[in-house]
Amino acid sequence: MRRFAGLYAALDETNKTGDKVAAMRAYFAAAPAEDAAWAIYFLTGRKPRQVISSKNLRAWAVAAAQVPEWMFEQSYEAVGDIAETVALLLPEAPATATRPDALPLHRWVETRLLALPRLPEAAQRELMLAAWEELGPTERLVWNKLITGAFRVGVSQTLVIRALSEVGGVPVATVAHRLMGTWTPDAAMFRGLMAAEAGEAAVSRPYPFMLAHPLEDPPESLGAPETWQAEWKWDGIRAQVVRRGGEVFVWSRGEELIGERFPEIAVAARQLPEGTVLDGEVLPWRNGEVLPFAELQRRIGRKTLTRKILEEVPAMFLGFDVLEHAGKDLREQPLHVRRGVLESVVAALGSSTITTSHVVELASWGAAAELREQSRSRGVEGFMLKRRDSRYGLGRVRGDWWKWKIDPYVVDAVLIYAQGGQGRRASLFTDYTFAVWRGEELVPFCKAYSGLTDEEIRQVDAFVRTHTREQFGPVRVVDPELVFEIGFEGIARSTRHKSGVAVRFPRMLRWRKDKPAADADAIGRLLALLPGGAAVEGSESPSGPSPAGR
């Protein structure tokens, strides 16, 4: 347990990927196989169900720490994390050096953590109090996080895989492949993971993704439009579908296997001919229309997919390139050749779950620019422009692929409520509600958390503390003085919001220190941005739909 807590502390302490991988390498090289297997289990975000309710955890911690209950709440407010609050409040643990590290991680998990749910409450309490007494400060924190199912440390599965690959001398794709699906965290699993490559990875391995650059110059700078292939740019998950060795692998750009999250795509891909790799976008798609990306996130977020979520948010794979056909690497072929192959492969499939992107004919750049204005109503982010004779390059090759995105919508809004953040942002006011004018009144229309620098956050935090008008629980009502430029991607009518609209991905673009609150935008400006554009209720905004920067 101490070694694992040490790893947690090391990972928590640094933001540098190299240091994180080094810390994991050191851990996996030293830990017994049965511990390492559990470490992988937790580090890759798997977790047993919550075994102790946080209510009980609080109650027992309050007793052990001998503080009043209200003091626990006050402390929690300053710390921002239950597991850590408990660890900090418990009486001082004896110094690490004087305690034997009696129990290795796998024993903690197998004989205690997994046993907890089956115990009567009194026995749970006893086990917890004894555990706290046995553990040092960081170990307590880690233990509390494990039992509340809140264990998270800033490493991605990709980093874990990289560390394992380096320790075992096993290729990354092999490790990723071996970690797919369900497995039991035990010594045999870890040894299997570290075993020499037996050729199985070549089967699953995706190609490095080719990436696009944002187009900042006018499109005319690209030369003749007929040398370019234009497609709508969809907001989904970039992915490769690999069909080899009788199996299907769906890889995200983060080199994560996501086939289990999108079973409908994996099933449809089984019909692809052996030796095929498609590049494309996973999209939430229902009744011929794309759903907001937030819907897709509902599917990414969960480990087990219910029938309900599968019905509510069906997914499809929109192929826009083919990298391998009949087992042959096509990446050196020009795009227009690959496009032909892609269309015939997907057409032969006859599936509505795996389709191809639509190629938009460009008569001229002017016409393209005009067409691009339809992006919002089509639910896309603009155009992708790809040189017709380009090969499929490695990574972000400049000049062959461009994303020609539309700008976000912007309004200037007034900060009216603020609330404390969580975790890293605990005890700072970082979560804000913004409002626009309706006559003399300010109506809230969105919340935003991101977009400010740490320094700006500190300044706004200081403002909130000195300009609080009223307090409702954690929410401060502040003097309506600060104006921010809020950017967002989409807008729809909403009956749940006082303003009558809901916006997508709102964030702060900048702090308009130059603008007094009276000069912030009015509700009419938002209403005019609605699809269909019809401005109602006495629009005060003379301008029509107007994304920024035109």
Next chain:
Amino acid sequence: MPAPLVELTEEGLLCRAGGFYIDPWRPVERAVITHAHADHALADSEHYLAATPGLGVLRLRVGAGADIQGLAYGERLRLGEVTVSLHPAGHILGSAQVRLERGGEVWVVSGDYKLGADPTCAPFEPVRCHTFITESTFGLPVYRWAPQSEVFADIDDWWRGNKEAGKASLLLCYALGKAQRILAGVTAEIGPVYLHGAVDRVTQAYRAAGVAMVPTTLVGPAKRGDDWRGALILAPPSALHTPWGRRFRPLVSGFASGWMRVRGARRRRAVDRGFVLSDHADWPGLLAAISATGASRVLVTHGHAAPLTRYLQELGLAAEVLATRFVGEGEEASEGEAPVVGEEAGS
């Protein structure tokens, strides 16, 4: 019924019967200063009274030309109807609690204080009183400090490890008090120690007052061929993401503060390493100090005043929040640091 010995006014804590303010936040005729941190020692008052050991650092703050009278710890001085004396607060060099006595009634204003050991200043002295005005910067039971010897050992290990990895150690800390405490605690043999201009100025004042610290060198203008590997550099927190800070690359950054006790604060700082080292009392320290005064009435100022007050009330003490303007919330200035007079930013 005479006015209370200390009352809260627009200018600050006023002792009307003695005709002076304690740590006023506006210029006044006569100011008694508990210590030289910016939120307690404001320039431009007519006359200052402060503990003798801290006069050097106080001059850095209020200016060399200010009219400052020194008073030895424990020495009594009559001001108006009040007998005033200053007693070590253990916070930084020259920090003092202010004891006020009138007709058998005794009040003590703590300023900032800590009970833990600190080689750079006289240790906190409990003073019996009827009313105690206490700070509460770390007034929650989650704040508990390890002995400073453990923290210094951690800093030494960190520095040594960075040196072995061929990197510089940039340790951020408040320029007045914390930096000198670190300089008195680290092991000189590990490597050379360099100081930011703001830290250097205060360190010279400490040396002039006879405080023993490891040898240090001021970081001069950047030169081609500068080699910082293996060095320990002390600088104020604002120096981290500046060209001045970047010159030490490859570097590992650390931050020494009581706030580092909490993981969220550590992560928000985005430094590589946090050391929990504070010049304020931790929770057990606050309770021990309050109890040692024997005070039946406690007024709680800056910091986590509300929870500490409620806790004291539940212990049966007459406790109230006293809303001063001393800094105590937020992690930037709460340990009382702001630019020293005449300091050029980032120099």
